[in-house]
Amino acid sequence: MGFKKLWGAVGTQDGLSWLLLMRVLLLLAALVAAATGTETFVGHQVLRIVPTNDEELQKVEELQNLEELQLDFWLAPRRLGHPVDIRVPFPSLQPVKAHLEANGISYSIMIKDVQALVDRERMEMLRSRRQLPLSTNTFDYTTYHTLDEIYAFIDLLVAENPNLVSKLEIGQSTEKRPLYVLKFSKGGTNRPAIWIDTGIHSREWVTQASGVWFAKKIVQDHENDEGLASILDKMDIFLEIVTNPDGFAFTQTQNRLWRKTRSKNSGSLCVGVDPNRNWDAGFGGSGASGNPCSETYRGPYANSEPEVKAIVDFVKNHGNIKAFISIHSYSQLLLYPYGYTTTPVPDQKELHEISQKAVAALSSLYGTSYDYGSIITTIYQASGGTIDWTYNQGIKYSFTFELRDTGRYGFLLPASQIVPTAQETWLALQVIMQHARDHLY
């Protein structure tokens, strides 16, 4: 920072006249580095120059002789038209650039911060020692992953596709884990949107795993698949892969069959609230338990769970979500509201028809058979459920999936079934999304 002040004060074109000052500073830096035994590349840049005439070539060659600048030629000057790459330490950046500019030599910045690159490489080396994937192309979709691995996948996906994918943090769990939502968007402002969540019940592992697969699928197909491309032309897709990260971590470390959140319940030794009974739809009625020790404990009040509140806030603030799909396992069912009452929803006929089409599409791939219907008639009465609330918010296309299987493995679905499950489910999701796209309201 002090360097800029000095040069600015002089306002000279040729910064080389400040070499004396530079020498002192560089000497100091060298002493510090020697004392601490580290060399840092913070702020160093790699510049590329392509000399187009002899004069330019000569000027660049001259730079080699100025030892005080501590320039590191990655590609030394050789001939006209051949690139010259120079790592320039931070203190020398200004004088070197000024020198080039003063002589009309154009350059480009190949690396903006060498230290950042070094850091990333160090991390990648650590990763490859622990065998973490370096890209979403080497990620193993055929196995179950830890929370850290899924969060790393999310970051990789965003980094690889910055124009399509972004990561939103919509809140924090009880145990302060971030709640991440992926946004897939081709542009626009607050476009009508589709919401998909997986893993709200932590033991339903095939759902988080499918969520990871969906994320990659969207990225792979967003241009070449007509259906998906046309959906994204009009709508955004939001995907929350690990909707209950505390529960998920608990299934990895303590109890594979944990379902609920991990919030403490006052006056009870029992932990956790059923996040699919905690929504403000028929809350308090039959179809949920008031006992904290129960797997269907509704919680002390609606939206008491931060995992639920985060989505509620997101949906309300967004205001333009047109389809909401919450994914569970197991039972092989496609369900629409209501769960808390036998009163059919006004859009029952349309939702039933969509379900029929979606299930047919799903079955077409591997012959997996699904039943469909309203929650209350098809599985059981459930109050405070997610899609009952979203439907009552006006999100007409509200669906819940119960993925494979029907009980042979149940929650402990073999990893070999992850990809087939995700593939067939994706076909059903596309039916729903396309219907929403064609019937925006």
Added chain:
Amino acid sequence: MELPPSHSPATRAAALAAAFVCYRRGSPGRGLALRAVRRAVRQGIDGVGTKYHLELLLEDILDKDRTVNCTAEVFYHLGNKTTAPDVQFTIEGELKNADEADDIFYKRIKSLEKELVAENIPDSHGNVSPEMEPVRLLAWAASGYVVWQNSTENTKFQLAQIKHVKQVKRSDEYLEFDYTILLHEMVSQEIIPWQMTVLWHPRHGVQVTQDSQKPKHTSE
């Protein structure tokens, strides 16, 4: 009254019937599972209970393409919590012959020097080793008994996992296993630990000689 086969009263009765069939026809070499409910008719009998007439499609766990039709009658006794529902069934056609697989398992266990002990079948990732598959199918059949004995119109049980299994050596011809299983009850979503002592012989079928619900740990 004709019920939609996809609706919960039908599917719960069907799950119970299938569990009962598994208990009666299952073995280490054969497992059956409910593939589909074709038809369900409910009949309320005033003051006595509710009867379901079911037409089911069952599949062979070890050979998914192999299915058999099964008709079953399930009778839930009114208000009586201690009496298990009555179940009767008829299977159309032939089930795959499991004699060879059963005999192989029988000989293998009989010849073990140390008693068989195992845990977490399947494991967290759904894996079941080939050696444990018959142990699992035996539990699948035996759990059918537990499910049958504890089912009501408001429950739907599935075997979620074998937490622990230990062979108990016997001097007679039977094999005995002490299982701790986890049952998943769909309506309450509870995971219920259950202990069962299972006796089996290739010619004598599966018997559950002792079983009891185990307490759940509140800290979990």
